[in-house]
Amino acid sequence: MFDLTIAISGPAGAGMQSISFTLAKTFTRAGYSAYIYHDLMSRIRGGNNTSIVRLKTAPVNSSKETFDLLVVLDKEAAERNRTKVKQNGFLVFDGDKIAPTGSGENLISVPLEKLALEAGKDKITINSVATGAVLALLGSKVQTECFGVVKELFASKGEEVVNNNIAAIKAGFNYVLANYREKIKLDIEPLRVVRKRFLLTGSEALGLGAIAAGVKFYAGYPMSPSTAIMEYIAARAKEYNIAFEQAEDEIAAINMAIGAGYGGVRSMTATSGGGFALMIEGVSLAGMTETPVVIVIAQRPGPATGFPTRTEQGDLNMALHAGHGDFARVILAPRNAAEAVYIMSKAFNYAEKYQIPVIVLTDQCFNDSSYTVNLADVKSEPPDRGEFFNAAGAEAYTYKRYELLGDGCISKRMLPGTENQVVYADSDEHTMEGHISEDGKFRERMTRKRLDKYIEIAKKIDKPIYYGEADPKVVFTGWGSSYGALREAADLLNEKGIPAAVLHFNMIFPLPEIQLPFDLASLDAFVCVENNVTGQFADIFEKHQRISFTKRILRYDGRPLTAEFILDNL
Amino acid sequence: MFDLTIAISGPAGAGMQSISFTLAKTFTRAGYSAYIYHDLMSRIRGGNNTSIVRLKTAPVNSSKETFDLLVVLDKEAAERNRTKVKQNGFLVFDGDKIAPTGSGENLISVPLEKLALEAGKDKITINSVATGAVLALLGSKVQTECFGVVKELFASKGEEVVNNNIAAIKAGFNYVLANYREKIKLDIEPLRVVRKRFLLTGSEALGLGAIAAGVKFYAGYPMSPSTAIMEYIAARAKEYNIAFEQAEDEIAAINMAIGAGYGGVRSMTATSGGGFALMIEGVSLAGMTETPVVIVIAQRPGPATGFPTRTEQGDLNMALHAGHGDFARVILAPRNAAEAVYIMSKAFNYAEKYQIPVIVLTDQCFNDSSYTVNLADVKSEPPDRGEFFNAAGAEAYTYKRYELLGDGCISKRMLPGTENQVVYADSDEHTMEGHISEDGKFRERMTRKRLDKYIEIAKKIDKPIYYGEADPKVVFTGWGSSYGALREAADLLNEKGIPAAVLHFNMIFPLPEIQLPFDLASLDAFVCVENNVTGQFADIFEKHQRISFTKRILRYDGRPLTAEFILDNL
Amino acid sequence: MVTKEDYISSDPSSWCPGCGNFSILQALKQALVELDLAPWQVVMVSGIGQAAKIPHYLRVNCFNGLHGRALPAAFGIKTVNHKLKVIAAGGDGDAYAEGGNHFIHAMRRNPDLTYLVHDNQIYGLTKGQASPTTDLGMKTGTTPSGSVDIPESPLAVAVAMNCSFVARGFAGDIPHLAGLIKQGINHKGFALIDILQPCVTFNKINTYQWYKDRVYKLDGEPGYDPSDRVKAFEKALEWGAKIPIGVIYSKERPVFEDSIFKPGDASLSRQPLNPPDFVKLLEQYL
Amino acid sequence: MVTKEDYISSDPSSWCPGCGNFSILQALKQALVELDLAPWQVVMVSGIGQAAKIPHYLRVNCFNGLHGRALPAAFGIKTVNHKLKVIAAGGDGDAYAEGGNHFIHAMRRNPDLTYLVHDNQIYGLTKGQASPTTDLGMKTGTTPSGSVDIPESPLAVAVAMNCSFVARGFAGDIPHLAGLIKQGINHKGFALIDILQPCVTFNKINTYQWYKDRVYKLDGEPGYDPSDRVKAFEKALEWGAKIPIGVIYSKERPVFEDSIFKPGDASLSRQPLNPPDFVKLLEQYL
Numbered sequence A, B: 001m002f003d004l005t006i007a008i009s010g011p012a013g014a015g016m017q018s019i020s021f022t023l024a025k026t027f028t029r030a031g032y033s034a035y036i037y038h039d040l041m042s043r044i045r046g047g048n049n050t051s052i053v054r055l056k057t058a059p060v061n062s063s064k065e066t067f068d069l070l071v072v073l074d075k076e077a078a079e080r081n082r083t084k085v086k087q088n089g090f091l092v093f094d095g096d097k098i099a100p101t102g103s104g105e106n107l108i109s110v111p112l113e114k115l116a117l118e119a120g121k122d123k124i125t126i127n128s129v130a131t132g133a134v135l136a137l138l139g140s141k142v143q144t145e146c147f148g149v150v151k152e153l154f155a156s157k158g159e160e161v162v163n164n165n166i167a168a169i170k171a172g173f174n175y176v177l178a179n180y181r182e183k184i185k186l187d188i189e190p191l192r193v194v195r196k197r198f199l200l201t202g203s204e205a206l207g208l209g210a211i212a213a214g215v216k217f218y219a220g221y222p223m224s225p226s227t228a229i230m231e232y233i234a235a236r237a238k239e240y241n242i243a244f245e246q247a248e249d250e251i252a253a254i255n256m257a258i259g260a261g262y263g264g265v266r267s268m269t270a271t272s273g274g275g276f277a278l279m280i281e282g283v284s285l286a287g288m289t290e291t292p293v294v295i296v297i298a299q300r301p302g303p304a305t306g307f308p309t310r311t312e313q314g315d316l317n318m319a320l321h322a323g324h325g326d327f328a329r330v331i332l333a334p335r336n337a338a339e340a341v342y343i344m345s346k347a348f349n350y351a352e353k354y355q356i357p358v359i360v361l362t363d364q365c366f367n368d369s370s371y372t373v374n375l376a377d378v379k380s381e382p383p384d385r386g387e388f389f390n391a392a393g394a395e396a397y398t399y400k401r402y403e404l405l406g407d408g409c410i411s412k413r414m415l416p417g418t419e420n421q422v423v424y425a426d427s428d429e430h431t432m433e434g435h436i437s438e439d440g441k442f443r444e445r446m447t448r449k450r451l452d453k454y455i456e457i458a459k460k461i462d463k464p465i466y467y468g469e470a471d472p473k474v475v476f477t478g479w480g481s482s483y484g485a486l487r488e489a490a491d492l493l494n495e496k497g498i499p500a501a502v503l504h505f506n507m508i509f510p511l512p513e514i515q516l517p518f519d520l521a522s523l524d525a526f527v528c529v530e531n532n533v534t535g536q537f538a539d540i541f542e543k544h545q546r547i548s549f550t551k552r553i554l555r556y557d558g559r560p561l562t563a564e565f566i567l568d569n570l
Numbered sequence C, D: 001m002v003t004k005e006d007y008i009s010s011d012p013s014s015w016c017p018g019c020g021n022f023s024i025l026q027a028l029k030q031a032l033v034e035l036d037l038a039p040w041q042v043v044m045v046s047g048i049g050q051a052a053k054i055p056h057y058l059r060v061n062c063f064n065g066l067h068g069r070a071l072p073a074a075f076g077i078k079t080v081n082h083k084l085k086v087i088a089a090g091g092d093g094d095a096y097a098e099g100g101n102h103f104i105h106a107m108r109r110n111p112d113l114t115y116l117v118h119d120n121q122i123y124g125l126t127k128g129q130a131s132p133t134t135d136l137g138m139k140t141g142t143t144p145s146g147s148v149d150i151p152e153s154p155l156a157v158a159v160a161m162n163c164s165f166v167a168r169g170f171a172g173d174i175p176h177l178a179g180l181i182k183q184g185i186n187h188k189g190f191a192l193i194d195i196l197q198p199c200v201t202f203n204k205i206n207t208y209q210w211y212k213d214r215v216y217k218l219d220g221e222p223g224y225d226p227s228d229r230v231k232a233f234e235k236a237l238e239w240g241a242k243i244p245i246g247v248i249y250s251k252e253r254p255v256f257e258d259s260i261f262k263p264g265d266a267s268l269s270r271q272p273l274n275p276p277d278f279v280k281l282l283e284q285y286l
C-alpha cells in the first residue's frame, strides 16, 4: 500500500501537464490508481501552475495539500510551493538555474536543461528528464510502461522525437540513480492488471458519456472549465454523426439545443456559471415547452468572471432556481469520472422521459482532473426516450402536444415532420394543442402538470452513497466531486479510531426520500462539507430532511476540498 | 361606509381603462378610496379585458371576484363575466346590441351607442355614456368631480371633445334616472377632503419614486408589465435631467446601468422575469464589482413567455439566487403605490450605501393597478450615498477601490475622473487595487467582504407590518402587493368573530430578525398566502424563522389574490 | 394537391383589424400552397411579438419560442430535420434588437432557412416603443422627443454579412410578397425577407399609404444584378422617396447542413439512437 | 506634460511573450501621451479575454466587466461622464460573438467612444477556438475539420451600420496604429478600430508574417475618399492578397450625448443629487 503525491510546478506552458499525465498514465497501466489535479492560473504562458499527481494502490479521487515530491521548473515555482513539501519529501530542481534555500526536505538537484540538450537533443525534453528523475526517486520499476506512454504521446511527431524523449527519461532516471541512490526508499513494482483501466479527465468522461447516451446535437460557447467537453464532442462529431456548432453566445447555444430537442434528438450544451446565467431564460423555455435538454454547468468560483480556472460548488442555488416561474428540473452531480458516464445516461433519460431540462453540475476540480477509471466501475442506464404519439392509427391533424392525460402522466411527444400531423410547442401558457391561452383554470392544470413531474421522478430515484462505519460519531455529507475527499477524510478519522462515515449525493434535485442510515442522536458531528461559502447543499438538504447539520465545513478559496482541509477544519 | 366593485368589460381597445380611470379618479377626488385592477389579455385589439374598480370609504388595495355592477361593451364580455355579478348587482349593457340572458341580477339596458351618437356626437363617447350610467346607478352626487376629470382627460383634444363627453355622461346618467330610478338604492355624497389625494398606478409610483430618489440614468428594454415604468421616466427625462435609453436587449440594459453606477450616478433598470433572467450575469457583475444598481422586476406568470399580461409572485426564488457565486443583495417589495415611493428611496440608499444590486419585486397586479394615495401615507428616506474617498488629501494614484477596511466596512467609492486618481473595477477576483488576483487567502477575504454586507444591512432593517388582533387564531403572512387582500381577509374573519391578523413583509431579503408578535402555539392556522404555486416566500421565511406554516394558500391562475379567494381556500 | 384549406388553423387571430400581418399570413399561405407543401412538411419558428404569433394562425409545425430567439431554435430544428422546410418569423424588435446577434451569426452559417421579418418599425405587442428600424425623429413611448438612434438597414447589414438571399417585401402587395416567399423557400440557404408591414395601431407615420407612395419593384429595374454585392449594398441603403422591394441580393453558397450531411442522408431526428458502447469510447484512454 | 511613465501600471502583464497585444498596448500609451491626456482623464472599459486584460496594464480608470459586455458598460459610463475619454477594448470573440448585438447597436447610438478590437481571429484565453473572424477552413478546437461559417467582416458591418469612424490597424505597425488611435479618440462619435493582432500561441496561420505580406496603407491610396459609404463598403470587403489598413470610413454626425447635454453642461455624475420632492411629482395625479 502506498499513497504518494507528486507535484510539478512551473510557468504556464512549461509542460507540467505533460509530466503529470505521463506519470499518471504510467502508474495507471502499472496497476495503480492515479488522480491529477491542476492548479491553474487564468493565462496561457507564464505565471505559476502546478499539477498535482496522486498515486495510490487504492482508488484515489482527490488532491492533497502537501507533497512527497515537488518538481519545480522555475524559481517562482520553488518559492510558491517549497513549504508544501513534506518533512521527508523531495524537491527536484535544476541546480544550474536556481538554488532553492531552506531545509526540511531533500534537495535533489538535477541538471534538467543540460541533460535535455545532451540526451534529448532539445530543450523541450526537459519534461522527460524530469519524468525520469521522478521515476527514479520513487524507486519505481515501471519504465516499460512509461516508455509505452511516451511513445504514444509523441507518435504523431515522429520516431526521432519519441527516441529523444525516451533518452531524456533515461538520462533523468540515471542521473538520480547515480547521484542520489541513497535517498531512494521506495520500491514500486508493476501490479498484475486484471481489468481494463483508463486514465481520463472529468470533461472527457462527460463527453464520452454523452456520446454513449446518443447525443446527436451539441451547441455551446467556450468557457472554462467546460470547454474540454465541447472539444471532445467536436473531435468526434463526424465519426458519431453528431451535429456540432459553436454558437455566437450562450443564449444561442441553449436555444439551438432546445430547438434540436424539439426537433427530436438528444441534445445538449455545456458552460460555466456565467454562461449558464445567460441560459436561464432558455431553461424556463424548456420547462414551459416541455422540451428535453441537458445542460452541463462546470462550476468555477464566482461571482462574475471570478476565478476562471479554479474550482467551486457555488452555482447550485442558481441551477435550482434558474428560470422564472416554477417547473420541474433534475440536477445531477457526478462524483468522479467513472460515474460521469452513468450520470450522463441518466441525464438524457430524465430529460426525454419527463420532457424537462436536466442540469449536470460539475466543477473545475472535476472537469480538469484526470482519474484512473476501472472498467468494472463504469455503468450506464439504457436509453429511455419516453412515450411517443402513435401517429399511424391517428386521424389526420389530431395530435395534441400538451394533452392532459391524467395525474402524473406526461404528454406524448411527436417529431415535427410526422405525416399528416403537426406539433405546436409554445412558450406562452397554452392549450392542449399548444396554442396561446388566457384561461385561468387551464393554467392551474398546466402549471401542476409541469411541476408534478417531480412526484413521478421522486418515485424512482438514486439514493445517496453511505460509506464508512455503521455507528459513526462523525458523518460527512457532500455532493458531486467532493466524494473522494470526504471518503479520505472519513478513512483518516477511522484510522485514528474515531468512527466516521460519509453520506454522499449525486442526485441533487429532487432529493431522494431517505431514512438516515445512522443514528443522528449519537453523532458528535454531522458535517456538511462543500466547496462554497454558504453551504448551498446544506440548506437544501436541511429543508428536505427537516434536520440540521451541526457544522458546515466550507472551502471558498478556489481550491478543491481535500481530506487535510476537512480534518483541519473539523 | 360603502364598498363597491364595478367592472367594465369588453374587447381590448374599447375603453374599459378610460371608464375605470374616470370613475376611480372621480371618487378619489370626492374623498373616497379607489383601486382599479385590469384583467388583460396579451393583445392590442379584441378579445376580452375587464377593468375592475373598487370604491370604498376606507383604503382599498385589492380586487374582488364578484361585482356590484358590471358594464359590458360586447357580447363576449357579457358571456364571460355575467356570473360574477352579485345576486343584487347590476348588469349594464347596450340593449340595441346584445341581449344577455339569465337571472339573478338587475339587467340595466342602456342604448349606449345611440346615446353616444346623439349626445356625444361620436360613437367613441360610448365610454362616457357608460360612465354616466354607472354614476347614476350608484346614486352618486359626484358629477362635478366627474366633469372635472373628463375635462382634464380630454383637454388636449379640444373643447368640443370635452363638451361632447360631458353631454354623453349626462345622457347616460339621465337615461338611467329616467328608466331605472327605482333600482337606485345608494346615495353617495362627496366627502370633505382634508388632505391631498392622488390616483396613480404602481408603475407610476415606482417611476416617481425613482425620480424623487435622484435617479440619473435609466436603460431598459420594454416588457410587460414593467414598460410603464420606463415610459414614465422617458417622459420626464428631459425635465429632470435623466439620461434615458432604450437598450437593444436586457443584457445591454443591465450593463449600461451598471456602467452608469460605476460612473457615479443613481442608476436603474426595470423588466419582468424573462428579461431579468437575461440580466442575471449582470447581477453577479454588480455583486463582484460592488457597483450600485437598482433593478425592478415586475413579475408576471412564467415560465418562459407565460401569461404576459397577468400576475404572479413567482420570481422570488430566481431574484434571490440570481447570479453565480454568493454575494449580498437586497430584495424589497412594495405593498401598494404609496409605499412604492418609500421603497424606491430605500432601494437607491441600499444600493449606494452597501454597493450592491438591489431588486424591487413587484407584479402585474401592482404595476398596472391604480391606487388612491393619501399624501399623508407617502414617505421617503433621505438620500444616503455611502462613503466616498477623500481625494483632496490623498497622494496621487493611491486610491484602492476594494480596500479592506476591517469587518463590516465597505470600501470607499471614488468617481472616475477624479484628479490624479484612478479607479479599477474588476469582474475577476481582485486585489484591493482592483487588479486580477489568483490568491486564495485574498479570495476568502474578498468573498466574505461581499457577503458580510448582509450582516451590516440586517442591523437596521424594516420590520414587517403586524395588523389585526393581538390574540389571533388565524394569521396570514405574505409579501409585496398582496397586502390589501390579506388585510381584507383578516378584516372579514374578524367581522365573523374569528380573531385574525396579518404579518406582512416588504423587506424580503435579508429578512429582519423578529419575534413573532403573537403566540404561535395558540393559532388555529398560520397561513402563508402567495401568488405562486409553491410558496416561495414561505420556504424562505420558514428557514429564516425556523418555524412552519400550517397552511399555504397559493394562487397561480394568473389572477390576483383577493380576500374572497383566501377565505374560500382557508 | 395542397389547398389553402389545409392551412386553416383552429386558433383565432388576435391581431388588430387592418393589421398588415393579415396580408403576410395570406401571402405565406399562398406561397406554401403554390409550392405544394403539406402542413406537416413545414416548421414555423418564431419569437415573441405580434408578428411572432403567426405560426399559430396557420396549420404547421410550430415552435413559438422566446423573444428574439427564433433563429437559434430554427437552426437546431433544421439541423436535425434537414428535409423539412423551416421558416422563422418575427417582428423587427424580435429580429434586430433582442435577436440581433443571432441574426448576424445565422447569416454566417447559412442554414437553409427562410426568415420573414414583419417590419412595422415599432414594437407592437408592448404598445408602441421604438425599434431598431424606427425612423429618426419618430416619437414613441420611449422616444418622447423623437428617436435619435439612426435606424438600422437590415438589408445593408445582411449584404455586409454576405447573406445568401436578401429581399424586401411589402404587406400591401400580397402577390409580390407571395412570390418572394416562394423564392426564399426555394433558395438553398439563409433567406432574409424583410417585410414592410403597416401597424395601424402604433405606427401612424409608416402607414400603408406612406409605403405605397414609396415602394417600387426591383424586378422591373433594368440591368439590376442581385449577385453584385457592392451594388446590392447601394440598393439596400435606398430609403426615402423611393424604397425598393424585391430581391436585393442573392448568391448561393454551401449551406451549414452540407458540412454534416451527404445527399440522401436521413435526418438526424430519424436516425435510430443506437449509440456507441462506452467501452469502445474508453479504448483510447487505456 | 504627460509622459509614458505616467501610464505605467503596477499590474504585471500575463500575455504570452511575442503576443501582438504588447504592441497595441504600446501604441495606445503613445497615443494617450501624444494627446496629452492624463491617466485620470481616461476610462478604459473591457470585456473578458486576453485582449480585455489591457486596461490593467496601463494606469487608467478601468471597468473590466463581463465577456462581451464592454460596450453597454462603456455607454453607461460615458453618458454620465461625457467629459472623460472613454475607450473600450476587447478581443474579436468579445466584440463580435458574445458582444455582437451591442456592437451593432452602439453604432446606432454613436456615443463618443473609441473601440479597440484586438482581432487575432481566434479565442485566445479559452485556448484556441474559432471566432467570428476566423478564416474559412481554419482548424481549431471547435472546428476540427476546418471552420465552415464564413468570417464576418466587422468593417463591412460597421459601414453598413453607418458607424461614424471605421478603421483597421495592425499590431505590427505601432506608429501607424498609434496614429489611428489618436484619430479615433479625437473623432467625435463611435470609432471602431479593428486591429490585426497576431496570437503567437493559437493562431499559426494569421501570423505577423502573414499580415505583413498583405497589409497596405490606405492613407497612401490616391483618391480614396473615406466619406463615400459605398466605396468604403467595397474597401471593407478587401481581404485576401491585399488587406487595407487605415481609415476606411469616416463621417461625423451628432453623438448620443448631444441629445442630452448642451455645451458646457456638467457631467451627470458631477451634478448634485438634489432630486425633486415627491410632492411635486405627485401633483399631476391629484
Ligand SMILES: Cc1ncc(C[n+]2csc(CCOP(=O)(O)OP(=O)(O)O)c2C)c(N)n1
Pocket (backbone or CB within 6 Å): B221, B222, B223, B224, B250, B274, B275, B278, B305, C048, C049, C050, C051, C052, C066, C067, C090, C091, C092, C093, C094, C095, C098, C118, C120, C122, C123, C124, C125, C126, C131
Ligand atoms: C426577454 C423578453 N424581453 C422583452 C419581452 C417583451 N416583448 C414582447 S414582444 C416585444 C417586441 C415587439 O416588437 P416586434 O418584435 O417588432 O413585434 P411586433 O409586436 O411589432 O410584431 C417585446 C419587447 C419579452 N417577451 N421577452
Ligand SMILES: Cc1ncc(C[n+]2csc(CCOP(=O)(O)OP(=O)(O)O)c2C)c(N)n1
Pocket (backbone or CB within 6 Å): A221, A222, A223, A224, A250, A274, A275, A278, A305, D048, D049, D050, D051, D052, D066, D067, D090, D091, D092, D093, D094, D095, D098, D118, D120, D122, D123, D124, D125, D126, D131
Ligand atoms: C459569458 C461568458 N462566456 C464565455 C466566457 C469564456 N471566455 C472568456 S474569454 C473568451 C473568448 C476569448 O476570445 P477573444 O474575445 O477573441 O479574446 P482573446 O483572448 O483572443 O484576446 C471566452 C469565450 C466568459 N468569460 N463569459
Ligand code: SF4
Pocket (backbone or CB within 6 Å): B044, B045, C014, C015, C016, C018, C019, C020, C021, C050, C051, C120, C124, C125, C198, C199, C200, C201, C202
Ligand atoms: S398592434 Fe400593430 S402590429 Fe400588432 S396587431 Fe395591431 S396593427 Fe398589427
Ligand code: SF4
Pocket (backbone or CB within 6 Å): A044, A045, D014, D015, D016, D018, D019, D020, D021, D050, D051, D120, D124, D125, D198, D199, D200, D201, D202
Ligand atoms: S494566447 Fe495569443 S492572444 Fe493570448 S496572450 Fe498568448 S499570444 Fe496573445
Ligand SMILES: [Mg+2]
Pocket (backbone or CB within 6 Å): C049, C091, C092, C093, C118, C119, C120, C121, C122, C123, C124, C131
Ligand atoms: Mg414590430
Ligand SMILES: [Mg+2]
Pocket (backbone or CB within 6 Å): D049, D091, D092, D093, D118, D119, D120, D121, D122, D123, D124, D131
Ligand atoms: Mg481573439
